[in-house]
Amino acid sequence: MKKGGIISLIAVLLGLIAGAILIMATGNDPVEGFTYLFQGGLKDTERIGNTLATATPLILTGLSVAFAFRTGLFNIGAAGQMLIGGFCALAIGLTVHLPSLLLVPFMVVVAMVAGAIWAFIPGLLKAKFNVHEVVSTIMMNWIAYWMVYYLVKNHFKGDTETESRMLADSATLKIPFLSDLFSGSFINFGIVIAIIMVIVISFIIKRTVLGYELKAVGHNRSAAEYAGISVNRNVILSMMISGGLAGLAGVVQYAGNSSLIQIGVLPTQGFDGIAVALLGMNTPIGVFFSAIFFGMLSTGKGFMSAMTSIPPEISDVIIAIIIYFSATSLLIRKVINKLTTSRKYKKEILNSNVNVGEKVE
Amino acid sequence: MEYVVEMLNITKEFPGIIANDDITLRLKKGEVHALLGENGAGKSTLMSVLFGMYTPEKGSIKVRGNEVTIGNPNVANSLGIGMVHQHFKLVSNFTVTENIILGLEPKKGFVVDVKSAAKKIEELSKTYGLNVDPYAKIEDISVGMQQRVEILKTLYRNAEVVILDEPTAVLTPQEIQELMKIIKNLINEGKSIIIITHKLKEIKAVADRCTVIRRGKYIGTVDVKNTSEAEMASMMVGRQVNFKVEKTESNPGEVVLEVSNLSVKNNKKVLGLKNASLQVRAGEIVGIAGVEGNGQSELVEAITGLRSIEEGSILLKGMDICKHSIRDRIRSGIAHIPEDRQKRGLVLEYTIEENCVLEVYNQKPFSKFGLLDKDAIAKHAKKIIEEFDVRSGEGAKTVVESMSGGNQQKAIIGREIENNPELLIACQPTRGLDVGSIEYIHKRLVEQRDSGKAVLLISLELDEVLNLSDRIAIVNAGEIIDIVNAKDTNEDELGLMMAGIKRGEGA
Amino acid sequence: ACGKDSGNKSDSNSKAGFKVGMVTDSGTIDDKSFNQGTWEGIQAAAKELKWDANTDTKYLKPSGESEAEYLSEIGNLNDADYKFIVTPGFKFETAIYKAQDKYPNDKFVIIDGAPHKDDKDFTPNVKKNTVSIFYAEQEAGYLAGVATALKLKTGDVGFIGGMEIPPVQKYNWGFQQGVKYANDNYGTKISIKKENVIYQGTFKDVAAGQQIAASMYDHGVRAIFCAAGGVGVGAINESKARAKAGKEAWIIGVDVDQYDEGKYDGNKSTILTSATKGVAKSAADMIKDEKDGKFPGGQTLIYDAKNDGVGLPKENPNLDSDITSKIDDVFNKIKSGEIKVSNVRGNLIK
C-alpha cells in the first residue's frame, strides 16, 4: 500500500511537471499557476470544505469502480447507477413525508438499493450470458439517462424544464453545523457517508469472507470455481455492491451537494470515478486520497483561471496528463520492485543452499 | 573433432541471481546432446542465450568454428539454430501452416502464399516422419502434434541444430516413442540436437553425451553410454536419489468412491467419457493410465463437480453426490490436486497463506461470522509450509506468483492433504518437476494411502502410474478399457491397452 | 460569511475601475447562444471602453451545473477581483439569490432569469446590486413566423427545439402565432403539422439534428425553425447538403444572425432569416451603465420589440424588400402593442 502511494505521488508529480511545461507554453508562470491552483482548493476553510464536498461523490464512484476492478469487472456504468440512485432518493424525498431523521436515512438506503439494482442487470447478463460488462453498462447508462429524463420531466418537473423540484433542506444531507464549520461551504453529511464507505469497503476487501471470495473470483475464475466458490453469484454480487456505491454517490450529489436533479446530463463523476480509482491503485484508502486530490483540482482550477490568464481548458489538460502518468504506474512500480526484489531473490538462494547438502562426486 | 556449436564460459545474470555461471557446452555435429539439471538450474536460460533471446554477460559462442554474436532469434535462425521451447510458442487459433510460416511468410503478390507453404510443410513432414496436417488448427490437435509443429518450424527455417527444451514433459509414452524416432530421423538427415530433459531414461535412450549443470554451475559432461542413471542423477542434485518408490503391500478397506456407468460431455459437447465404472477403496491408490484427452479430465471434473454429468452415478462412501455442489463435495471429503496448478489450483495474486485456505476460508477456525481470522489462517499456512517444505522468499506472506513451479505444487499438495480428505484425486502431481521433488511428492502420496485414504492418481507418466498405483484403470477414447493390478502388468502391456487394444486381443 | 471580499488586492484594481467576470452556463463558451452572446457583449463593451480584454474580463467554466458549483466560481471571480459578474441562463437564479447577499459589494447581472429562493418561493428578489434581464423570445419567433410564411407562401414548415426550456418554448409558440398571422392577414397557406414540432431532448446531438431535419424535409417540410444548439448545427448542415444538390431546404436561425452558417456555393445561404435576441447588447449595456454610474440595480429589464431587444437581423438577403417591409409593419405593430404575442402555450402545438 505504501508502495502504491509513492507510485501515485510520482504520477502526480510527473503530471504537474508536464502541466508546468504546458503553462509555460501559453506564456504563463507555472509556479504562480500551481500556487493558485492549490490555494483555490485549500486557501481557507470554505475552500477546503468545497474541496471535500466536491470529492464526496468522487470517493463513492471511485470506490464503486475500484471495487468492481478488484473483482475483475470494469464498471463503466457508475454514471448511470449514480443517476438512478440519486433519482430514486430524490423521488422519495419529494413524495414521502417523514421526519428528517427517518426520511434522509431512508433516501440513502433507497439510493444504494436502486444503484445496486441498476448494476444487477449487467451483472446478471455477465454471469448468465457472458455479456461483456463494458458494453452492457454503457447501454445501461443511456437507458438511465433517458429514464430519468422523462420521469423527471413528467412527474417531478420543477422550477425550470431541465430540473426537478427542489428537496426541502430537511430532506437533504445538508447540515448547517458542518456548513458553518467550513464558513458556508456546501460540504454536507455526504462526506461522512463516503468516509464510512471507505472504511466498510476496505474492511470487506481485507477482512471478510466475502472479500476473499470476490477477490478470488476477480483474480482467477477457474481457481475460484475449483474451490467451490460460486462465480456467478459473486459476479452479480460484486456488480451490485459496486452499483450500490455509485447509487450512494447519487444521493450525496443530488441530495447533498445539490438539492435537485438535472436532466439531460450524465453525471461526470461516473467517468471521473474511473480515473480516481486508477490513480488510487484500486484501494479504498487510495481512492479516498485521489478523490480529494481531484476535488482539490476541480475546486482550485477556477481560482487559477481567475487569478492568472491560464485558460480554463489548460487545467483540464493537466488533470488528464496526471491520469496519463498514473497509467504508467506499472512501470514505476516495476522500477521500485526491481530495487526491492533483487534483495528478496538473493535471500531465497541463500535459503536453498542451506537446505540442500552438497554431495557431489 | 568437429563442433557445430560451442558455448564457452557463458555467464548470464538476472537481477539477484546468476542463472548461468561460467558454463561451457560443446555440441558435436550429428550428436544428440542432453542437458540435465534440476528445476531452475539454468538450462532454459543457457539455451535462450544460444537462441539469441538473452545476451550473456560473459563468454562467447562459436558456430561451425566462427565466433558469433547472437543478438536475437532471427540471427540464431540464420545461423541454422532452431529451438522448440518448453512452453510452445504457437498461436492456438491459427493453422499449422500459419504458425510455421509466421515471420517468414512466402508471398504471391500481396497475398501470403499459404498453398505453396503448406505443400512444402507436407513434404518436410514426410521426410522426417512427422505426420502433421498443415491445415489443422493448433487448438484442435494434440500436444504431441503441436510439438511436431514446433519441430517443423525449425526445419522450415533450415535449422541444422535443433534445441528441444523439455520436449517429453507433456507427452504420452507413445508420443515419446515417436519423438525418439523423429530425433533419430533428424540425426540421420545430418542435424545436431540439444535436448533438455529431467528423465534419465530418455537420456539413456537417445543421447550421446550429457552435460550436467546445477544451480547455474557447470558440473560436467559425460558419455551417456558409460554413465549410469544413478550417477547422472547424483551429479544433478548433489546427492543420492531414490528412484523406486518404496511402499508396502496395500491393504484396501471399504469402497470410498464408486463411479458407475458415468457418461460426461467434453468441451466440444460430445461424450468425452462413456459409460465408465470404477471403484477406489480406502487405503489404495488407483491410477488412471491413458493418453491425454481420453476422458481423464472429464472423469475428474465430474467427480469434483466442475462438470455436469449426462448419465450414471457417483457415490462417495455410499452417498450419491451427483447433485451436490462443488463445495459440498469438498466438505464431504474430496480433495483435488488439479492438473493445471496455475489455472485451477492457485490464485496467483494471493499469498501462500491465502491460498492455503482456498477451500476452507469460510469454515471455522479460519473465519467466524463472515470475518476472516488472520491468525488462524497464518498458523494453518505455517504448518503446511513446514510439513511440505514449501520454499519461498517471504514465507507465508509470499505472493504465490513469484514462487517456482515446484514449490507451488508442494503448497497445493500440502493444502489438499491438510484438508484430511477421504478421497484424494491427484492429477499430474509431478508434471515438470525434477527428480528430487518427484521423489518427495511420491512419498507423500504413498503416505496418504497408508493412512487409509483413497487415492485416485491421474498421470501421463507411465512410470509414475506403475510405481505408485495398486490398481490401474486404462482409458482409451473415453472408455475404461480395463482395470488391472499394478503388480501383474508392465509398461508394454499398458501402452498397448492405452492404444485401445484390450488384453489378450493383440499380439 | 460575508466581508471577506473586502479589498484583498485593492491596489491591483484594474485601470478600468472594475473588472468583469462571467460564469458559463451548460455548454461551451461557443454555444452561439447565451454563453457566446454574453461573452461577446462583454468583449464589445471592453473594446468600446478600451479595456485590456485579457485582464479586465474573464470567464470561468464551472465543473458542473449545480448551485454549489456556480457559487464557487462566483466566489473565485470575487476573490480575483472580478466584481461585476454576469451569469447567463435561468439556472443561475438560486445561485445569484445567494450571491447577491454573500457579496454585497459585487454587481450581478443575471440573464434570462430572476433570483429567487427556491422552487417553493418564486418571489423574484432582485437586490440593489443585481439586475435581472429577460427577453421576449416569442416576439422574435413571431416575426420569423411571418417572414417564413411570406417567403414560402404555401406548404409545411417545422420546428426543432433542444430541450423544453422557456426560451426555446417561447420561440416555438411565437413562431406558430406568426405563421397564423400571415395566413390570416397576407393570404399565405402555411401549415405546421403536429409531428413537425419536435424537442429533440438535448442541445448536443448533432446526428439527431441532421436525421430529424432530413426526415422532415423528406416529408415535405420546406423550412425548419431551429432553436436547438448543436442539434440545430446538424439540421443546418443537412439543409446545406440539400441546397447544394439543388433541392429546397430552409432553416430559420435563432438567437443570433446565423446567415453565415447556412452559406453554400459561395454566397447563397439556407438561412431564411433568424429570430434574434440581444444578449450581447444587454450584457454590454449593463457594463456601460455601470461605467457611467447608472447601473439599474434592483430592476428587472425586459428586452423586447419595444426596445429593439429582439427581432430579425437587419440584413436578410433571402427576403426581398416586399417581405421586409411587411415585416417592418408587423414589427411596428408589436412595438405599439397592436399585436400582442402570447408567451404561453394556449392551444399551440407543444
Add this chain to the structure above:
Amino acid sequence: MDLIIQIFPYAIAYTIPLLIVALGGLFSERSGVVNIGLEGLMVVGGFASALSISKLQQSYPNASWVIWVGLLIAMLAGALFSLLHAFASINLNADQVISGIAINMIAGALTVFLARNITGSGNIRITGMSRGDVDILGLNLSHIPLIGSLFFKNAYSTTWLVLSILVISIFVLYKTRFGLRLRACGEYPQAADAAGINVYRIRYIGVMISGAFSGLGGAIILVTYSGEFSGSVAGLGFLAIAALIFGQWKPLGILAASLFFGVATTITNVAQVVPSFAAIPQLVLKIFPYVVTLIALVIFSKSSQAPKSVGVPYEKGKR
C-alpha cells in the same frame, strides 16, 4: 420497409463513422492493445480536419479536394496522437484502460483550447461534402437492386471510401503477411516474438491504424452530418467500442453491429417525425436502441472471441 429504405441513407451516414472507428479499434485490439481512447482520437481527427478544411476553404471556397485533404490530415493527426497511447501501453507497460481514458480527456481539453487560440472560437465551421448517388467510372451504383438503393443512393462519397477500407481491412487482416503477424501479436505475442517478429513495432502500427481510422471517423462526422467541430463526438467512440465487442472482433461482425446501432438510433431519431409512431411514448423510443442492443447481446452471446492477449503489456523475455 418503406420507412427503412427511406431512412437508410441517414442510418448509413450515422453508421459509417461508427464503422471506421470500430474498425480502427479492431486493428489495435487485434494487435493486443485495448484502446478506450477512440473517442478522443475522433475528436483529434475532427479538430485537425476542421482546422485544415476551414483554412483551405478560405482560399479555395468551392474546391472539393479540400475536404479530402482534410480527411487525410485527420488521419495523420489521429495516428500521431495515438502515439501517446502506444508509447504508454507498449513501452511503459501502462494500464491501457487508464491511458485510453487519459487520451480522451487530453483530446477533449486540448483541441478546444487550441481551437480557441487559433481561430478565436472553440467551434470551427466548415462547408461539408455534398451527398448524391455514388457512381464509379460513370456507373451509377444506386441502380444496383436493393443494395444500390440502400448504400449508394443519396450517399456521401465517404461511404464508399469506408466500405472499401472495410474490404481492404478484411484482405489485410486475413490474407497478408502483416495481418497474420498482427493477429499473432494479439493472440500470443510470445509466439510472434519467437518467430522473429518485432511485437512492439506491430503493436505500434496497430495502435496508429486505430488512431488514423478514428481520426478519419471524427473527420467524416464533420464533413458529412455535423459541419462543425465542437470538441465532442457525443460518446460515439464508446459506441464504437461496443460495436467492436458486439461484432466479436471481426470486420463483418463489426459492420453488422455498427449498422444495427445506426439503424436503431436513426429509427429513434426519425420516429418523432413519423405520425404513425406518435402513439409510442418518447421514453420507449429513446431507450429502444439500447434495450435492443442488450437483448441482441444476450441472444448472440457465446464465449468471447476477444484476442487472447489484448490488454496485456508484452515484455520481451518474460516467460
